[in-house]
Amino acid sequence: MMRIELRNVTPDYIEKEKWDASQIWEKTITINKGEHLHIVAPSGSGKTSLIHFIYGLRKDYSGSVYYDNTDIKNLSVESFSVFRQNKISIIFQDLRLFENQTVKENIEIKRILDPYHKPEAITEMAKKLGIEKKLNQLAKKCSYGEQQRIAIIRALMQPFDFLLLDEPYSHLDDENRKKAMELIYEECEKRNAAMVFADLKALDFLKDERIVYL
Amino acid sequence: MPLTYKNIEPLIITEKNSFSKWLGYFGLGIGVLLLLVSIQMFVNIQQLLQENNPRKSGGYDFISISKTITNANMGKDNTFTTSDLAALKNQPTIQGVAPLISNKFRVRATAGDIIPFSTDLFLESIDNNFIDTVPPTFTWQPGQMVVPIIFSSDFLEMYNVFAPAQGLPQLSPKTISSVNIILECSGPYGTQNFKGNIVALSDRINSLLVPKSFMNWSNYRFMQDTSVHASRVYIKTKDANDPKLISYLEQQNYHLNKEKIKFSRIKSILQNIVSALGVFGIFVIVLALMLFSFYLQLMIAKSKDNLRLLLTLGYSPDWLAKSVAKTWLPVYLSIIVGALILTEILHLLFMQLSFVNTANLSFVLNWSVWLTAIFLFGLTLFINLNLVKKELKTIL
Incomplete structure (x- = not known):
């Protein structure tokens, strides 16, 4: 997949007056493979909605989202599963882990779908993010910050051309944010993948990104 | 994993x-x-x-019916008329009707030297497709002196019961075909001897069956009478236990041997x-x-x-x-x-x-x-x- 294009996308639930100043709603935005797009917006302005529209989880919007030349509203659930296996990955704001599975199992469930990394990569990444001792612990017993790191590693286990990040560092301190960001950059570079990063404010340690305000 | x-x-x-x-x-x-x-x-x-x-073949039951003899109709003509036969044919539960035509002339049979036995006989004929065993030899043409006969298995069994007491030899189904029977047919218009040859045994029809062509020819030859007066009729039906069929037969005062359909x-x-x-x-x-x-x-x-x-x-x-x-x-x-x-x-x-x-x-x-x-x-x-x-x- 080479590009994602948003054409005049507006959520059904937002009034027209609220999107006048937006650089995304009702505009055409193209995100090319290898590009870093940083979407900045305050809480409640629709960052998560936009990420979900792009990932195909919600369809309550007007306009169109295109994967290359395909309007994703026309994609079947089965076709979406193929895209999600090896074209597009996501780190959810609400993390979405299997709480009764161990940390390692949570990551493996994603890795086995289309293994980009060997199983050993889980331990290596966990070490980088400081959660290697938690691998055999149930996810529900981990702190929210640890769970965020689990979700990050899980998203990096598959091949992808686009990585969607929805406030992925909200519960991480600066040091862990930097470690996580470095890992994400490294993995995106390996794949020459695009990164769509949605957060409350522009982060100073992001590099080469295009910032747009929602 | x-x-x-x-x-x-x-x-x-x-x-x-x-x-x-x-x-x-x-x-x-x-x-x-x-x-x-x-x-x-x-x-x-x-x-x-x-x-x-034996009554069943090709998914059909073949059962014989006759008119019930009561004190009221005793001595009267209890044979099936043409309209009786037509009414039977029109019943939806009946797929075929065949009257048993009997001889009107006198037939006397002797069994030659093997069995010193002679008796008056009755012969009957019926459509071949109502007979359970019809060998290819069961045909007759005018001029043919040998008349093929299909003999009832029940009759053979009865014969074997009384034969020893009469000093007669018992016969197996295989040996019965080798018995020479002389059929002496006579009537007002002449007398003629034929050789009878038992070609098969029937489990279905209790009678001595001869080809229909012989029966028609000889009734005319000896009696100048070819009218059909059957006292027994065979019917072909998909289910002999069909309540509609049984009810119809009872209504018409026709007698059906219920013992015969016990198996069914x-x-x-x-x-x-x-x-x-x-x-x-x-x-x-x-x-x-x-x-x-x-x-x-x-x-x-x-x-x-x-x-x-x-x-x-x-x-x-x-x-x-x-x-x-x-x-x-x-x-x-x-x-x-x-x-x-x-x-x-x-x-x-x-x-x-x-x-x-x-x-x-x-x-x-x-x-x-x-x-x-x-x-x-x-x-x-x-x-x-x-x-x-x-x-x-x-x-x-």
Whole structure:
């Protein structure tokens, strides 16, 4: 997949007056493979909605989202599963882990779908993010910050051309944010993948990104 | 770990020992067993009773009827008229009618040197397709001096009972064809001797049957009379026990030998019993599948969040549906194989029963039982897969 294009996308639930100043709603935005797009917006302005529209989880919007030349509203659930296996990955704001599975199992469930990394990569990444001792612990017993790191590693286990990040560092301190960001950059570079990063404010340690305000 | 259903099974099947699941398995097992056994027993009864039933051929019953003789009609003409025969033919329960035409001239038979025996005889003829055994030699043309005869098996049996007391030799079905019979036919218009040759034995018709061509020719030759006055008529029907047929015959005062259709009645009752058993089996299978589908719906409802997350992460709905459905493949297979084994055991036990002639039955289950088992296996898998797909769609 080479590009994602948003054409005049507006959520059904937002009034027209609220999107006048937006650089995304009702505009055409193209995100090319290898590009870093940083979407900045305050809480409640629709960052998560936009990420979900792009990932195909919600369809309550007007306009169109295109994967290359395909309007994703026309994609079947089965076709979406193929895209999600090896074209597009996501780190959810609400993390979405299997709480009764161990940390390692949570990551493996994603890795086995289309293994980009060997199983050993889980331990290596966990070490980088400081959660290697938690691998055999149930996810529900981990702190929210640890769970965020689990979700990050899980998203990096598959091949992808686009990585969607929805406030992925909200519960991480600066040091862990930097470690996580470095890992994400490294993995995106390996794949020459695009990164769509949605957060409350522009982060100073992001590099080469295009910032747009929602 | 590889991408196998086993690795994600704990996320979907959260409860291992569900009562409804085990009850569903048990019900399905009982239902399948009942259905398979009833099919096998139906076939067994069909084969056992058909083999011994001379009245039946090509799926039809051939039964003889005559007018009931009462004090009121005694001494009157109780033969079937042309309109009687036409009325019989018009009955929807009757597929064919053939009168037994008897000789109007006198026939005297002697059995030559082997059996010093002579008697007046009666001969009869009927359409060949109503006779159970018609050899190719059962034909006659004017000028032919040998008349082929089909002899009743019951008559042969009766002969063999009284023959020793009369100092006559007993005869086997094979030797009877070698007995030379001289038929002395006489009437107001002449006398002629023919050689009678027994060419077959009939289990169906109690008579001495000659070809229709001989009967017509000789009635005219010796009596100048070819009119048909049959006191006995054979009817061809799909079911001799059809209440409509029996009721019609009773209304017309026609006599039907109920003893003769006893086999059919027993068979009909037994087949009705096993058919009811089969229907009950189908009912139990449907109930079991319904129960099992409730369990499946409950299971998917309980693991709804996990399934939704798996789909969000990129798991294919088709793969998930097939994998979940496949979980029960070994269970269904075990149930079907178990039911087949039990059916085979019951079939073998049935063959041990004293009244069963094992020569008529195969030790292997009938093909229809195998086909039903395969069909049920396919049906359960199909229902399972579609149910899981439907449930998955609801959570997407």
